[in-house]
Amino acid sequence: GIQVEQSPPDLILQEGANSTLRCNFSDSVNNLQWFHQNPWGQLINLFYIPSGTKQNGRLSATTVATERYSLLYISSSQTTDSGVYFCAVGLAGTASKLTFGTGTRLQVTL
C-alpha cells in the first residue's frame, strides 16, 4: 500500500515562531488532507489540497503532486496550535480510504 512519512516527528517552538511540516508519499494521490488533532482526539480539517497552494490565516499548505510531497506552514505560532498534525492521502484511481502518516507532535511554549 501507499506509504506516508511525516517529518519532523516532534517539534517544540516558542510562541511567535514559524514552522514547516513535511509529508512525503510513495504513490500518486487524488486526495491529500492536513488535520490537527486536539487533545480530546478530534481531527480538525485544515486543508483539502491534492495539488497546489492554499492559505487560511496563519496556516498555508502546498502540495507538489508530481514530486509526491506536501508542506504545511504555520506562521506566528500560538499555544493553541499545539497538538498532533496529520497528513492523510487517498490513492489515485480509488474512491475509498485515507492513509495517514504517523504525525508531527507540535508543542508551542510561551
Place this chain on the structure above:
Amino acid sequence: DTGVSQDPRHKITKRGQNVTFRCDPISEHNRLYWYRQTLGQGPEFLTYFQNEAQLEKSRLLSDRFSAERPKGSFSTLEIQRTEQGDSAMYLCASSLGARPSNTEAFFGQGTRLTVV
C-alpha cells in the same frame, strides 16, 4: 448540520463483552468510513460504505468486528467478545463523492473504547 456525530464518546467494557458504536454522518454525504487509532499512531482504515453497500474492509477488521449502514444513513460498528487489544479510539468519517474520485472527508469526535 453539526457535522459527523458519534455515540458514545467513551465506553469502558469488560473483556469478552460485546459493544456497539453509532455514527451519524453529515446528512448529504454518501460515503462513510470507520478508522481505529491507537496511542501514538495515526488513524488506520477499517471499512468503507458507499450508501448502504460495504465496499471495502481492512485486514484489521477481524471476524469479531461487523459494521452496517442499513439505510445508507447512520452506521453501527459492533465488536464481539472484546479483547484488551481492542482498546483504541474508533473514528467515523464521511464524505461526498462518486467513483473514482475522492473528496474531502470530515471526522467525528470518536468513541474511546477501554477494555478492562
